[in-house]
Amino acid sequence: MKIMVIGGGGREHAIIKKIRQGKGEHEIYCLPGNAGMAGEATCIDIKAKEIDKIVEFARENGIEYAIVAQDDPLALGCVDRLNEVGVPCFGPTAKAAEIESSKVFAKNLMKKYGIPTSEYEVFDNSKKALKYVKTAKYPIVIKADGLALGKGVTIAQNEKEAVDAIVSVMETKVFGESGNKVVIEEFMEGPEVSVLSFCDGKTIVPMVSSMDHKRAYDGDNGPNTGGMGTIAPNPFYTPEVQRECEEKIIKPTVEAMRKEGRPFKGCLYFGLMVTKDGPKVVEYNCRFGDPETQVVLPLLESDLLEIMLATTNGTLDKTEVRFSNKSACCVVLASQGYPVKYEKGYSIFVPDDIKDNVYFAGVASDHGELVTNGGRVLGVTTVADDLKSAIKKSYKYAKRISFRKSFMRTDIGAKALNALENNQ
Numbered sequence: 090m091k092i093m094v095i096g097g098g099g100r101e102h103a104i105i106k107k108i109r110q111g112k113g114e115h116e117i118y119c120l121p122g123n124a125g126m127a128g129e130a131t132c133i134d135i136k137a138k139e140i141d142k143i144v145e146f147a148r149e150n151g152i153e154y155a156i157v158a159q160d161d162p163l164a165l166g167c168v169d170r171l172n173e174v175g176v177p178c179f180g181p182t183a184k185a186a187e188i189e190s191s192k193v194f195a196k197n198l199m200k201k202y203g204i205p206t207s208e209y210e211v212f213d214n215s216k217k218a219l220k221y222v223k224t225a226k227y228p229i230v231i232k233a234d235g236l237a238l239g240k241g242v243t244i245a246q247n248e249k250e251a252v253d254a255i256v257s258v259m260e261t262k263v264f265g266e267s268g269n270k271v272v273i274e275e276f277m278e279g280p281e282v283s284v285l286s287f288c289d290g291k292t293i294v295p296m297v298s299s300m301d302h303k304r305a306y307d308g309d310n311g312p313n314t315g316g317m318g319t320i321a322p323n324p325f326y327t328p329e330v331q332r333e334c335e336e337k338i339i340k341p342t343v344e345a346m347r348k349e350g351r352p353f354k355g356c357l358y359f360g361l362m363v364t365k366d367g368p369k370v371v372e373y374n375c376r377f378g379d380p381e382t383q384v385v386l387p388l389l390e391s392d393l394l395e396i397m398l399a400t401t402n403g404t405l406d407k408t409e410v411r412f413s414n415k416s417a418c419c420v421v422l423a424s425q426g427y428p429v430k431y432e433k434g435y436s437i438f439v440p441d442d443i444k445d446n447v448y449f450a451g452v453a454s455d456h457g458e459l460v461t462n463g464g465r466v467l468g469v470t471t472v473a474d475d476l477k478s479a480i481k482k483s484y485k486y487a488k489r490i491s492f493r494k495s496f497m498r499t500d501i502g503a504k505a506l507n508a509l510e511n512n513q
Contacts, residue, residue: 093152095120095167100448101126103448115394118150120133124449124462157376168183179354180356185353202348212270225251232274235266239313244276281360281362282362283358283361285357289405301316301318305317305423307499312428314464316421317465320419326363387470388413413472418501426494428464435461437461437492443469450466450467466492
């Protein structure tokens with residue numbers, strides 16, 4: 090089958106690797122892809138937001154199936170456009186993708202259908218928002234309405250931080266049109282859980298749970314990033330919590346989207362928090378999470394492409410989705426200064442015997458040599474019988490990889506291990 094994957098990071102590399110492990114021989118293109126995945130897919134220099142060029146490429150090259158993995162093209166209607174020219178896709182339409190592309194839509198959906206989430210207010214006027222935070226109870230959470238590369242959320246500890254965030258988002262427009270509205274929410278406390286789910290519009294099949302590590306530095310300190318590492322499964326997602334989430338959050342969300350005339354097909358991501366009042370939704374994503382994908386897919390034992398086709402065709406209820414009961418850990422190696430300012434162009438050394446465990450993200454080619462080309466450069470993932478072994482193995486491999494001005498967190502999975510030890 091001729092397959093096209095839209096995106097260019099570690100998530101897309103993980104998807105391509107998993108498809109390669111399945112049945113059949115496939116011709117895979119990645120738009121734009123990156124130099125690190127060049128051996129597993131043909132990378133085409135078309136950016137994920139260039140929808141016209143993507144559609145033209147699909148038509149000219151006889152693409153039979155497209156996997157739209159990134160949030161921006163989904164929000165821009167890439168699936169809709171490809172469907173119009175007869176290319177079936179894994180991923181939601183623009184209307185369904187609004188569950189991520191508009192925080193306001195998502196919060197209002199949860200409110201309308203009684204899906205547990207934090208209390209909130211919506212503002213489209215900065216003066217009203219600034220007035221509101223003068224009497225707010227701190228800390229509070231301020232979110233840009235639209236997509237902001239995972240950086241549109243501020244946890245304000247006091248009025249000054251709240252004012253700075255509102256001015257930055259709504260007046261300075263650091264996220265452009267995404268900051269036309271803001272959602273101001275009550276601050277929730279508790280462990281966070283990520284649950285990715287396959288969905289065909291009516292049937293939803295949750296994948297193994299995971300735990301992301303968003304802050305740049307050890308101890309959950311420093312600025313928010315796209316994710317510095319992940320582990321799976323998440324020990325805070327106990328069988329009891331899972332049952333409650335499926336009953337009160339996961340199934341009701343799919344049904345809500347169907348009732349709204351926006352049936353969701355693809356991967357629906359639930360960002361959850363296990364609070365003292367039970368699990369609540371922090372956010373939805375309309376695609377595979379990054380780097381959660383890098384620990385979830387290695388644990389998948391069924392054929393990924395078959396499952397993806399089932400989400401497109403509405404046959405997920407007849408398709409096997411089986412996960413290993415092992416554990417996985419992904420450690421991200423990043424460029425010093427990420428997520429703010431960092432240098433590029435440094436040579437990357439990865440030993441041949443661990444290349445199968447590496448998902449490349451911010452990399453380019455310089456005269457045939459891999460060089461750094463982004464903040465998150467690569468992720469190192471290993472699978473083991475237990476979480477402690479997976480973490481140890483991932484760090485052992487990560488320490489064998491080198492490039493100038495690199496850094497990584499040294500405590501990925503520490504909180505999860507601590508929870509497992511306390512529960513024994």
